[in-house]
Structures are given as structure tokens and as C-alpha cells.
Amino acid sequence: MATAIFHRKRRKLKSEINVVPYIDVMLVLLIIFMVTAPLLTLSVNVDLPKSNARSVESKADPIIVTVDAEGRFFLKLKDSAVEPLAPETLEAKLRAFVSENKDVPVFLAAPKDASYQQVITATVLLQKAGVSKVGLMSQPGSNAR
Template sequence: MTAGMMTRHKRRKLKSEINVVPYIDVMLVLLIIFMVTAPLLSLSVDVDLPQSKARAVESKKDPVIVTVDAEGRYFLSLQGGKAEAIDATELSTRLSAFVAQNKDVPVFVAAPGVAEYQKVMDTMVLVQAAGVPRVSLMSQPGGQSSR
């Protein structure tokens, strides 16, 4: 009988499938953790912004650059030319004449980081009042602050 019993016991076949239940449990725990922490990561800052009707623009032509410094003085650089000091009325008339000839030319407003935000917004409103349909702000690439 011992020989007959040995023949009845067959070797078990190895399972070739992956048990995914523990992975599903870990995934659900991570999902719950992310759902709980996601609303806590959104931060907001209340800022009293000046009012302006500025619009964004993207173009590949040489731009016209209007620069305002920290004291509020204006400088105009027409399509790669040298920047020259100019007052507000002269800036408005020259910009409107230049944009009347070149309708698709991009106009950028540049200002140093220490300039007041209101001066930059006033410059953008002045440029748009001169008939420029699209005004963009210039910035230096990179997220590093100099402070």
C-alpha cells in the first residue's frame, strides 16, 4: 500500500501568476494620502493689483521695446535700434505712427524689478492708447531672485 499511496501524491504544479492584491492595497493607500494632502498644497496670496486692459502676444518679428525705469522715464527702441529717452506724448505719437505702418509688429514693455508695478501698468495703458493692439511684458528667463 505504501507504493500505491506514493503514486497518488503528485507534485504540485508551480503557479506562474503574480499576486496583485498587495499592490492594489498600496495603491489605494497612496491614493487616499494624495487626495487628503492635495487641497492643503494650494497656497494663495491676496494682492491689490492695479487695473489695466493688457493682452498677451506671441510673434517672431523684431519687437519695439518701450522701457520705463524706476523714476518713470521712458525709453524707446524701434526694432533692434538704440534706446533713446523720450517723454510720454512723444512716445505715444511715435508709437502710433510706427504701428500704423507695421500692424503686426510686437511691442514689449520692459522695466527693472525695482520699478513700481503701477508705473509699468500705466506704461502699458499708454502704449495701448497709442493704437498698439498687443502689448507684452518682458522678463529675464530663470526663476532665480536677486534678493
């Protein structure tokens, strides 16, 4: 009898990585992040003004409303001196002045130790007086601490 010689083929070892399970895991993670990312955003939409960080250049002299640390209101019109006013008087004067001069810039100034409530009250007075745009004054080059 003839002896049958069976040759077994030797398989070469594969030196490649099967990446299919990794792709599956990455797709699942991608879906999880896509679903949860909008839920993590806790923000308020605010329409912030654009600024080039330059000083305001205006042909008209601005109106400056100031709130001091004690909560008193002051008004400086174009050529007049700074005068302390009651909130009702401030609103009436601003309404009369702004109705005649629609394009005049209005600025609100307050020291850093002023009451936040008084600054908000001043902005409400400006809004009631018909002022559509208010600029907030600050010291140039100072850092908030």
C-alpha cells in the first residue's frame, strides 16, 4: 500500500488588527455624545453688542448719567454742569432732551462699589425716558478684581 502523506498547510499568523469592534464602539460613543451634548449646555441667549475696543467717537456731546456709591443720581447734559437729581426728575429731563435729540449718545457711569440695584434702576429710568441705546462707562486698562 502506498502510504499517503498528508501535508498540512501551515497557516501564516495574521499580523493585522480586527478594527470592526472598535468602529462599533466609536459609533456608539459618537451617538451618546451627540445626544447628551445639547443637554449639557446651560446658557442664556444674550444679544451682546459688537466692539472693536476703541473709544467712542461722536460729533455730539454725550449725556452722562452717574450713580454714586450712596445711590444718588447725577446728570450731565451737553454744556451744563453735573447736577444731582431725584429719579423722577432725571427721567423727565432725559425724556425731554432725548425727544429733541434722537441721536445723542447716552452713557451710564457707576463706581465699582455702587449698588447693583441702583444701576439697574438707572437703566430702567433711561428706558422709560425713551433712550434706545445706553453705553456703560469704565476705566480703560483696568482689570476687574
